Amino acid sequence: MRKIKRCLKSYRYGISDSIRGEEEFKILTMGNIQDGKVLIPKTGSLESVPESLILEYGDLLFNRTNSLELVGKVGFFRGSKEDKVSFASYLVRLKANEVNFAEII
Numbered sequence: 001m002r003k004i005k006r007c008l009k010s011y012r013y014g015i016s017d018s019i020r021g022e023e024e025f026k027i028l029t030m031g032n033i034q035d036g037k038v039l040i041p042k043t044g045s046l047e048s049v050p051e052s053l054i055l056e057y058g059d060l061l062f063n064r065t066n067s068l069e070l071v072g073k074v075g076f077f078r079g080s081k082e083d084k085v086s087f088a089s090y091l092v093r094l095k096a097n098e099v100n101f102a103e104i105i
Contacts, residue, residue, distance in 0.1 A: 006097070014053065014087035019088070027044050028041060033091075053093075059093050
């Protein structure tokens with residue numbers, strides 16, 4: 001067993017920009033986290049996103065706000081940087097330090 005802060009390399013809040021139509025970078029919302037998985041949205045995107053906010057395989061997304069049913073909802077991102085996916089500001093991305101979340105989930 002370890003304290004969670006010892007397992008994390010970093011954590012970061014997502015983008016607070018208004019999501020538009022069919023741009024290059026897809027933006028995840030709470031509805032894209034289901035049963036521990038991250039589903040890449042078909043709509044809702046932005047033209048550009050800071051490099052540091054593009055998701056990579058193994059990123060864990062955590063919902064930090066909203067209703068009791070949704071707070072704490074977690075999903076594992078199995079895509080890659082090439083998928084050009086980022087996340088909304090009410091989600092937090094956790095990056096593992098030593099622990100491989102893929103082996104845990």
